[in-house]
Amino acid sequence: MVSELNNRIDRRFAKLRSEGRKALVTYIVAGDGGLENTVELMHQLVASGSDLIELGVPFSDPMAEGPVIQKGHERALEQKASLRKCLELLKEFRSRDEETPVILMGYANPIEKMGAEAFADALKEAGGDGALTVDLPAEEAGPLNDLLNARELRNIFLLTPTTSDERIAQITKLASGFVYYVSLKGVTGAGHLDLDSVRDNLARIRCHTNLPLCVGFGIKDGASAKAVSADGDGAVVGSVLVAAVGDSADGAAAKDRIGGIVAEMRSALDG
Amino acid sequence: MTKPSSPIDFGAYPDARGHFGEFGGRFVSETLISALDELQEMYQRLKNDADFQAAFDYDLAHYVGRPSPLYLAERLTESAGGAKIWLKREDLNHTGAHKVNNTVGQALLAKHSGKKRVIAETGAGQHGVATATVAARLGLKCAVYMGAEDVKRQSPNVYRMKLLGAEVIPVESGSKTLKDAMNEAMRDWVTNVDDTFYIIGTVAGPHPYPQLVRDFNSIIGREARRQSLEQFGQLPDALVACVGGGSNAIGLFHPFLGDESVKMYGVEAGGDGLETGRHAAPLNDGVPGILHGNRTYLMEDEDGQIIETHSVSAGLDYPGVGPEHAWLHDIGRVDYVTANDDEALTAFRTLTRKEGIIPALESSHAVAYGLKLAATMRPDQNIVVNLSGRGDKDIFTVAAIDGIEV
Known part of the structure; x- marks a missing residue:
């Protein structure tokens, strides 16, 4: 077992638990809205109340994303964002924020290209805390999982309404940091959140793990964030932030927009 | 790149997890795993089932x-x-x-699954037409994803699919070709996994598709x-x-x-x-x-x-x-x-x-x-x-x- 306090994710959830508060996990795509603005946007997320940042690594074929985040990836790729760039931006963020956990969320191929070991080393060196690789299910995740564990980095896995009890047991054995529960069958940004199903499935997952459970997909505002995290440990919000960045004329406007959205969610979660 | 010295039993590939050597496997988001498990289980059962094989052979001969x-x-x-x-x-x-060899086979699987809707991706439109064809024959709802660029350059096939009763959905993301159509079909499948059967048209995609498309062809x-x-x-x-x-x-x-x-x-x-x-x-x-x-x-x-x-x-x-x-x-x-x-x-x-x-x-x-x-x-x-x-x-x-x- 790894020591609980060697990783920012573990420290943050321990703190939240002791305060009786829920985690607000926020997602933006690195490079979206301009490479020069990403680090400022990350600091804004923190200033407005985000507990943990998922920095999206843009990919040419983001199979699990709805139209909003797909466009975010396309805009970021136009800015020449890449896995390497994401790691540089993370390092820059870390020079001014030593506390907020950051994970890289993306797809397997850019990691495959860099090499899993080189990626794990680079993530550690940049001050990252974990990774979530959407198209790397438990069956294929073994080698990367070992490399991350060896560096005290966390590997975040998705669980979904279609995951069987048997698989929940298998996946939670590999999982670390927290578990990301996908609230619905669909892509990011979908609109058919079913709170009863979320409650039932979180209860099912609780039987297998003590890891914090954060709920994402279909969360649009403070009310939905509060609702899904009632039975979990936190809420993940992505599409509304990516849409706000996409709709903003410049970096300053994007900063204001996402700051407002996150602050509203924070106060709903704490209220 | 050298040939191995002992003969390979090619029929033994892929392995149980869909690997051909270091290739293949199942790299999809978690939501689809249970549907792939279900498909694999059904296919393993039916591929050695005499009635299923007879139905497939009959369709190949007479349809x-x-x-x-x-x-x-x-x-x-x-x-x-x-x-x-x-x-x-x-x-x-x-x-x-040749595409119809596979769609006839997968249509039989769809029928066994009880799912009432099929989806497909298509490039030139041949697989889309072959899917729309078997869907019409079985009375299944059918949606075909096709890159917007391909919709333009393959208009006769687009019209054929529509005549056959399929909905053709132009895909505007990415390069607007076959790979993007496949992304979009996967997104549809994730969303409608309970009632939709995805008929993949080639020997790619997550296990067991490369195996079953190969077997049918x-x-x-x-x-x-x-x-x-x-x-x-x-x-x-x-x-x-x-x-x-x-x-x-x-x-x-x-x-x-x-x-x-x-x-x-x-x-x-x-x-x-x-x-x-x-x-x-x-x-x-x-x-x-x-x-x-x-x-x-x-x-x-x-x-x-x-x-x-x-x-x-x-x-x-x-x-x-x-x-x-x-x-x-x-x-x-x-x-x-x-x-x-x-x-x-x-x-x-x-x-x-x-x-x-x-x-x-x-x-x-x-x-x-x-x-x-x-x-x-x-x-x-x-x-x-x-x-x-x-x-x-x-x-x-x-x-x-x-x-x-x-």
Whole structure:
């Protein structure tokens, strides 16, 4: 077992638990809205109340994303964002924020290209805390999982309404940091959140793990964030932030927009 | 790249988790795993079920029109001046291509699954038409995802799908071609996984698709093997087939893989030429990576982003290739070569004029390499070229190249 306090994710959830508060996990795509603005946007997320940042690594074929985040990836790729760039931006963020956990969320191929070991080393060196690789299910995740564990980095896995009890047991054995529960069958940004199903499935997952459970997909505002995290440990919000960045004329406007959205969610979660 | 010393049991691949050596596997988001498990379980059960096989064989005989002939192309042979060229006439199948072998099989699986809606991705439109066809026959709802660029360049097939009752959904994301259609079909499947059966059209995608699409298309090679023995008394010296995702090629090759004397050539789309970078030949000029649920050779940049491909034929315009081909390439069992756009167009015209057969532009790549190969071989040798589809759908593309408005 790894020591609980060697990783920012573990420290943050321990703190939240002791305060009786829920985690607000926020997602933006690195490079979206301009490479020069990403680090400022990350600091804004923190200033407005985000507990943990998922920095999206843009990919040419983001199979699990709805139209909003797909466009975010396309805009970021136009800015020449890449896995390497994401790691540089993370390092820059870390020079001014030593506390907020950051994970890289993306797809397997850019990691495959860099090499899993080189990626794990680079993530550690940049001050990252974990990774979530959407198209790397438990069956294929073994080698990367070992490399991350060896560096005290966390590997975040998705669980979904279609995951069987048997698989929940298998996946939670590999999982670390927290578990990301996908609230619905669909892509990011979908609109058919079913709170009863979320409650039932979180209860099912609780039987297998003590890891914090954060709920994402279909969360649009403070009310939905509060609702899904009632039975979990936190809420993940992505599409509304990516849409706000996409709709903003410049970096300053994007900063204001996402700051407002996150602050509203924070106060709903704490209220 | 060296051949292994002990014979390989090709029938034993993929392994239980869908791997062909280091290729294949199941790289999808968690939501789809249970649907893939369900499909795999159902397929393992049905593939050895006599009733299921009988139903499949019946459909192939009476609906598809099999067996397809193995035709000695005498004037084509004469023009190459070497080995005899035999054409495996998949172009004569119902709907005009090999794709229907697979959609008939998957439709039977869909029927067994009880799901009332099928979806598909399509490039040239052949797989979309073949899916819309079996959906019409079984009374299933059908949606076909097609890149917006392909919708433009393959309008006859778009209309055929609509006539058959399918909804054709143009995909505007990414490069607006086959790979993006596949992304969008996956997104649909994730959303509607409870009532939707995804009919993948090629030997790519997550396990078990590469296996089941191969198995359904292997009728091509089984027939060709039997016909070769009947018609020229021996196994062919060489097989030639075009490779985009690679379903017609694996269908022809697979039943011959254990026959060491049979050489095999998979022909990738050379586009403007390998040296220009404007092509769709990942086995010749790509690297291993992960896309669309499997590990295989891909066309990508230094950051692991998938790059746009180029081919005159929409059906070969794909940056990946089936994982079994990636493996057969690495172990050296199959040679993967290329034919450029120009060579394919020349072969298209040659076959049309010499034999009265208008081939699909995809299949024209195989014909182009077959002609080249035949010229290096003896007249007592035999080559089987897979004529995977007919060219009616491509006459507008060729006419446009000729500057003619049809």
